[in-house]
Amino acid sequence: MPPEETTPSPPRSSPDEPGRPGQSPPRATTDQPHRPDPSPAPVAREPRWHAPAEAATAPVGAQSQASAHPQASAGSASIPNPTAPSTDHAGSPTHAPTSSATAGIEVVDVRRAFGSVQAVRSMTFTAAPGSVTALIGPNGAGKTTLLLMLASLLAPDAGSIRIGGVDPIADPRVARRVLGWMPDVLGTWRTLSPRVVLRMMGRLHGMPTHVARARADELVAVVGLEQLADRPSRVLSRGQQQRLGLARALVHRPRVLLLDEPAAGLDPASRVQLRGLLRDLATDGCTVLVSSHDLGELDEVADASVFVEAGEAVSGDRLASARGSSTTWRIRSLDPAALSLALGRIGVAIDRIRVEGPSTTVVIDADAHAADLLARLVAAGVPIVHFAPTVGDIERTFLGLSGQTGAPGLPAPGRVQQRGGVR
Numbered sequence: 001m002p003p004e005e006t007t008p009s010p011p012r013s014s015p016d017e018p019g020r021p022g023q024s025p026p027r028a029t030t031d032q033p034h035r036p037d038p039s040p041a042p043v044a045r046e047p048r049w050h051a052p053a054e055a056a057t058a059p060v061g062a063q064s065q066a067s068a069h070p071q072a073s074a075g076s077a078s079i080p081n082p083t084a085p086s087t088d089h090a091g092s093p094t095h096a097p098t099s100s101a102t103a104g105i106e107v108v109d110v111r112r113a114f115g116s117v118q119a120v121r122s123m124t125f126t127a128a129p130g131s132v133t134a135l136i137g138p139n140g141a142g143k144t145t146l147l148l149m150l151a152s153l154l155a156p157d158a159g160s161i162r163i164g165g166v167d168p169i170a171d172p173r174v175a176r177r178v179l180g181w182m183p184d185v186l187g188t189w190r191t192l193s194p195r196v197v198l199r200m201m202g203r204l205h206g207m208p209t210h211v212a213r214a215r216a217d218e219l220v221a222v223v224g225l226e227q228l229a230d231r232p233s234r235v236l237s238r239g240q241q242q243r244l245g246l247a248r249a250l251v252h253r254p255r256v257l258l259l260d261e262p263a264a265g266l267d268p269a270s271r272v273q274l275r276g277l278l279r280d281l282a283t284d285g286c287t288v289l290v291s292s293h294d295l296g297e298l299d300e301v302a303d304a305s306v307f308v309e310a311g312e313a314v315s316g317d318r319l320a321s322a323r324g325s326s327t328t329w330r331i332r333s334l335d336p337a338a339l340s341l342a343l344g345r346i347g348v349a350i351d352r353i354r355v356e357g358p359s360t361t362v363v364i365d366a367d368a369h370a371a372d373l374l375a376r377l378v379a380a381g382v383p384i385v386h387f388a389p390t391v392g393d394i395e396r397t398f399l400g401l402s403g404q405t406g407a408p409g410l411p412a413p414g415r416v417q418q419r420g421g422v423r
Ligand SMILES: Nc1ncnc2c1ncn2[C@@H]1O[C@H](COP(=O)(O)OP(=O)(O)OP(=O)(O)O)[C@@H](O)[C@H]1O
Pocket: 028, 029, 030, 031, 114, 117, 118, 119, 137, 138, 139, 140, 141, 142, 143, 144, 145, 146
């Protein structure tokens, strides 16, 4: 059983260890009882929370619904592949058998209602192994409901789900060996320390005591909780609880990782570290599906994205239209006057240019035109120090879907008047 279901009633906080607010068990999002957590699993070492900077800043791949682009990240060569055939602590196979063709997430026409509320209307998408897929949508779109169904904690009314080739509804015990689940709010034993919580999770996953102990020690370091590892969990801050929640999801080295708002409450440095960890896990072959409202974060880490609106995946046509044909680029130069002059000489239409403090923004129709403009500015001797879109692909698409542009005050890209040298 997951800790939130088996957690004994929390004792009162002692005076020297005051409990933190908001540490009650997770919100009830289902109308069904949660099922037991996944069982055992194997393996060796782990990508670290303190990931290499280059992995943390890996560029975003092409963002497209229901497509994924496995992306190699630097600094991960020594990390073992969690999808490799594995054995249990006695040397016997423990993972559910999966083929590479079915190792990711497959969702076909999944539906779920709560009474008269159709939370998930019709969801179809895939998430590929070795990639981070973003799950994006406004409040109430159905993301958490979908994740609960993927995590085998909520039965769909209709449709088909495969997690690593396993049907989580028909075969939840096997599915739970494959998947790791990090809910948006951590439910845990408030009086137990993170180290003990992780040991218990290891034992619940079927690990022998000494293996569970070693795994807990390892994970405490992976998520950077060494200093608090032996304090009661109730003293953890929101961000520290997130770290423990992630460690808990990783205990059995899952091949599919489902994360609901994992960066909530994390400080900026921790967010960078989380991105590095997720990239490393994906590089190792893990299928990572992450729901978040932090579109900038997702733009940094995701290889693919699934946009959800009113319980449905947004169609490719709508996504293409939402992305629009133009992008606003931000340019900074050591010599702003030279930049303005050069933009005029190159023939950029005045209505596409906007000066915003030390930056200049320019609406440009295509990446190739942006590259051409940059080359011309450099050739003109303008000392450029920054040249990038004002928002990432995911954010631009989300804003397009919600009818907003990425740059307040600028016309919507699709409505920019077509004149001037750079489109
Ligand atoms: N247990 C429940 N009983 C009744 N309605 C529910 C239940 N869980 C979710 N809903 C409803 O289903 C819809 C989808 O909720 P869900 O939590 O999946 O959205 P979400 O996309 O995760 O939202 P958010 O981004 O705000 O977390 C909402 O209208 C919500 O009110």
